Amino acid sequence: MRVDIISIFPEYFAPLDVSLMGKARERGILDIHLHQLRDWTHDVHKTVDDTPYGGGPGMVMKPEIWGAAVDAVIGEGRAVSGEDTLPRMIVPTPSGRPFTQEVALEYAKEPWLLFAPARYEGIDSRVVAEYGARLRADEVSIGDYVLAGGEAAVLVMVEAVGRLLPGVLGNARSVADDSFAPGAMANLLEGPVYTKPPVWRGHEVPEVLLSGHHGRIARWRRDEALRRTLERRPELAARLDRESFDKHDRRV
Numbered sequence: 421m422r423v424d425i426i427s428i429f430p431e432y433f434a435p436l437d438v439s440l441m442g443k444a445r446e447r448g449i450l451d452i453h454l455h456q457l458r459d460w461t462h463d464v465h466k467t468v469d470d471t472p473y474g475g476g477p478g479m480v481m482k483p484e485i486w487g488a489a490v491d492a493v494i495g496e497g498r499a500v501s502g503e504d505t506l507p508r509m510i511v512p513t514p515s516g517r518p519f520t521q522e523v524a525l526e527y528a529k530e531p532w533l534l535f536a537p538a539r540y541e542g543i544d545s546r547v548v549a550e551y552g553a554r555l556r557a558d559e560v561s562i563g564d565y566v567l568a569g570g571e572a573a574v575l576v577m578v579e580a581v582g583r584l585l586p587g588v589l590g591n592a593r594s595v596a597d598d599s600f601a602p603g604a605m606a607n608l609l610e611g612p613v614y615t616k617p618p619v620w621r622g623h624e625v626p627e628v629l630l631s632g633h634h635g636r637i638a639r640w641r642r643d644e645a646l647r648r649t650l651e652r653r654p655e656l657a658a659r660l661d662r663e664s665f666d667k668h669d670r671r672v
């Protein structure tokens with residue numbers, strides 16, 4: 421998968437050189453290209469923003485700069501891929517649709533992603549209008565809080581999508597077992613996890629996990645997942661289909 425990121429803080433993405441994403445890049449599974457938005461400005465101050473029409477606080481990022489940058493990045497990507505492929509454009513914004521595991525799975529199927537994180541009050545809305553259809557531009561939010569810019573959201577999304585790519589996670593099973601993964605674990609939070617020693621500062625590992633009885637262990641894990649989901653995310657629990665409860669003791 422090719423990933424292009426256009427930002428006025430490309431150095432923000434240094435974390436993508438380490439850990440799982442770093443290894444995925446070394447192994448050619450992820451091909452990440454960073455671009456400094458200011459390279460497409462023409463004034464001496466390399467200005468990328470201006471005051472909002474209609475007044476109001478903050479600054480809005482200028483459409484011409486973004487248009488020049490996106491067109492150039494598409495051209496660069498195509499020169500390499502040699503086809504007339506186009507990237508999926510992703511614009512992180514608190515006013516976007518929720519970024520969920522399902523969206524991560526959708527993006528993981530794309531051969532080419534182009535992230536456009538904005539600073540200030542966002543990017544002039546005509547940029548998404550301009551690329552909307554052609555690049556299937558998508559405005560997404562990673563949560564209901566306001567960050568100083570979209571760069572942290574891009575880090576989150578690249579990691580959530582990157583770990584789903586074949587070969588990135590050592591044990592493919594752990595993707596299927598993820599919280600929120602479609603299928604058996606959909607809408608369920610993962611329960612508590614333990615490792616050696618069996619007793620730590622007086623805290624004992626639940627004996628069922630030491631029993632070696634796989635049926636009982638699977639049931640215990642599902643009950644704990646149901647309990648935690650009910651306690652912490654009642655709105656997810658409400659979505660669980662009846663059979664998830666019918667299969668288990670309702671007292672969970």
Ligand SMILES: Nc1ncccc1[N+](=O)[O-]
Pocket residue numbers: 511512513514560561562563564565566567568569570573
């Ligand atoms: N929450 C956000 N705040 C600022 C920029 C982007 C954001 N987001 O969720 O993608």
